[in-house]
Amino acid sequence: MPLIALGLNHLTAPVSLREQVAFDAAVAPQALDDLVRQPGVEEAMILSTCNRTELYCSVTEGFEAIPGQWLSRQHRLTPQRLDEFLYRHDEQDAVRHMFRVATGLDSMVLGEPQILGQVKDAYQQARSAQSLRAPMERLLQHTFAVAKRVRTDTRIGAHTVSVAYTAVRLAEQVFTDLRQACVLLIGAGETIELAARHLTDKKVRRLIVANRTLENAQELAVRHGGYAIALADLPRHLAEADIVITSTASRLPVVTKQMVADAIAARRRRPMFMVDIAVPRDIEPEVAHLDDVYLYGIDDLKQVIDENRRSRELAAREADAIIDLQVDRYMAWRRALSLRNPAVDMRVAAEAQRDEVLAKAQAMVAKGRSADEALAFLANTLTNKLLHAPSARLRDAALSGDLDLLHAAGRLYGLDPDDDVSA
Known part of the structure; x- marks a missing residue:
């Protein structure tokens, strides 16, 4: 029963395609149920983040192409449109890929810790959908143990630079003194929480948190000395913001070009710095064409991140050595399943x-x-x-x-x- 990992990420596909194939939490359970009903698909897990969408599947031999065909149909894309951006790993290469993803070695931010939590969320989602059996259940447990060991035995997690921190650092380069800036955060998830922490450390003048659920925005705002607004009130408050950082799970943009144009006019052309680290994107791409607006997407953060990558490359090589050993151990266990006991x-x-x-x-x-x-x-x-x-x-x-x-x-x-x- 071959194991495959199939997907695309920030290295292989532009954000415009990544947002097309993303699965949000609301649709993932139904998608998983449909995926394991496909011919030859025995087990499945879907991992979907701002930087990647991946399918991990155990399939009957001869049915290895089914997950890729399903992914194309699921998002109404022709195979020709998708295939050039997809990568596929089989058997031990699939195991190695999962280990590297969970330890942050395949992330835009080398060694970033948030991805492990996202893999755990995907695992729980698959368990709830009953789309896992013993081989992948064992693989996921092994994955979490490997990630813990890499964090413990190497310095891959030392001085890691998250996407949220990178966004704040970039804002600091534009606004030399964040103590004079008003920052609007849109969303209330982990990424926005991290951004709020970094901004609090920088002692920003004012912090506004907007979210679809006002209660969640209020909880985050209280923790960091800001104030909360409902997402529906965003047009009335956007002009107050010198800096906007957004990361929601919305399938559609929450900030339109017209909203930003109105805000810039109300600000009397004072510049606005915007960072959209959501996939799908929260800010309409056309906003980038407005004067006095500086819009950065998640792919634009790569240059800043690369500057901090070199310090962790030695730790990454040590982590890869640990992963290679653990891949061999898992594959030995997997081969034993096919032997008569x-x-x-x-x-x-x-x-x-x-x-x-x-x-x-x-x-x-x-x-x-x-x-x-x-x-x-x-x-x-x-x-x-x-x-x-x-x-x-x-x-x-x-x-x-x-x-x-x-x-x-x-x-x-x-x-x-x-x-x-x-x-």
């Missing part, structure tokens, strides 16, 4: 012999033989039957000098003095 056969044979001898002992009692005589027969006969075949093989091994089998038997039965089975 001799322990099962041994137990079945032993139980059959037990039942045969027990029936004879019970028959002895029924014919008037004493219980002690029947028990002695049961113990001696069962011992002889269970040990006959291995004893014959070990006798032949001793005569032929097969030391490997002799040592293996010692370990198997706990008789090898060099093998501490209690360790």
Whole structure:
């Protein structure tokens, strides 16, 4: 049952395509259910973030193309439109890819920690949809253990620069002193929370939080000394903002070109700096054509991020070494699934012999033989039957000098003095 990882990310596809193939939390469960109903798809998980959309699937051999075809149909794209941007990893390469994604080695921000939480969310989503079986369930548990070890054993997480921090740093380059700036944050998720923390550290003059659910905006605003507004009130407050940072899960833009044009006019042409780190985008791309507006998208942050990447490249190489070892271990476990387990056969044979001898002992009692005589027969006969075949093989091994089998038997039965089975 081949394992494949299929998807596109910030390295292979522009944001305009990434937003087309994104799955939000509302549609993902139904999409997962549909995906595992496809011919040959045995297991599936969908990982969809601002920088990537990926399918992880176990499929019946010969059906490897099904997930890619499904992805095209799901988003009403022709295979020709999508194929040139897709990557696909098979078997151990798929395992390695999942490990690298979860540890942040495949992220725009090398080593960023948020992706692990997103992988865990995708896992919980797949569990709720009952789209996982033992192989991928084991793979995900292994993935989380690998990510924890990489964080513990390397410095990949030291001085990481999140997308939120990068947006704030970029704003600081435009507005030299953020203590004089009014910042509007749109959204209330983890990315906006991180941005709010960084802005609070910079002691911004004013902080406004806008969200579709006013209660969520209020909770975030209270924690960081700002004030909250409903998303519906955004047009009335946009002109107050020198800096706008937005990251929502909306499928449609929440900031239109007309809204920004009106805000710039109300500001009497004072410039406005805007960072859209959402996929799909929160700000209409046409806003970039307005005078006195400086709009940056998530792909524009790459240059700033790359400056901080070099300091973590050594840690990334150490992380890759850990990942390579763990890939081998998981694949060994996966290969074992396809092998016949001799322990099962041994137990079945032993139980059959037990039942045969027990029936004879019970028959002895029924014919008037004493219980002690029947028990002695049961113990001696069962011992002889269970040990006959291995004893014959070990006798032949001793005569032929097969030391490997002799040592293996010692370990198997706990008789090898060099093998501490209690360790």
